[in-house]
Amino acid sequence: MQSCVAAVVEQLEVGVIPLGYSCEPEEVAGVVAFLVGPEGRYLTGMSIPTVGGMVPGL
Numbered sequence: 001m002q003s004c005v006a007a008v009v010e011q012l013e014v015g016v017i018p019l020g021y022s023c024e025p026e027e028v029a030g031v032v033a034f035l036v037g038p039e040g041r042y043l044t045g046m047s048i049p050t051v052g053g054m055v056p057g058l
Helices: 002-015 025-036
Strands: none
């Protein structure tokens, strides 16, 4: 029962994401690697939203 409910909730959540799918960890890993690597050393206190195209307030 719980897995059935989880599947329905996931479908509802994905329905509001403009890209139409939930991201996989690998899709965010490149950004994380950049931020913790030498190329990202000048960025401090940054937030990089991983929201699949959702823009708050629109």
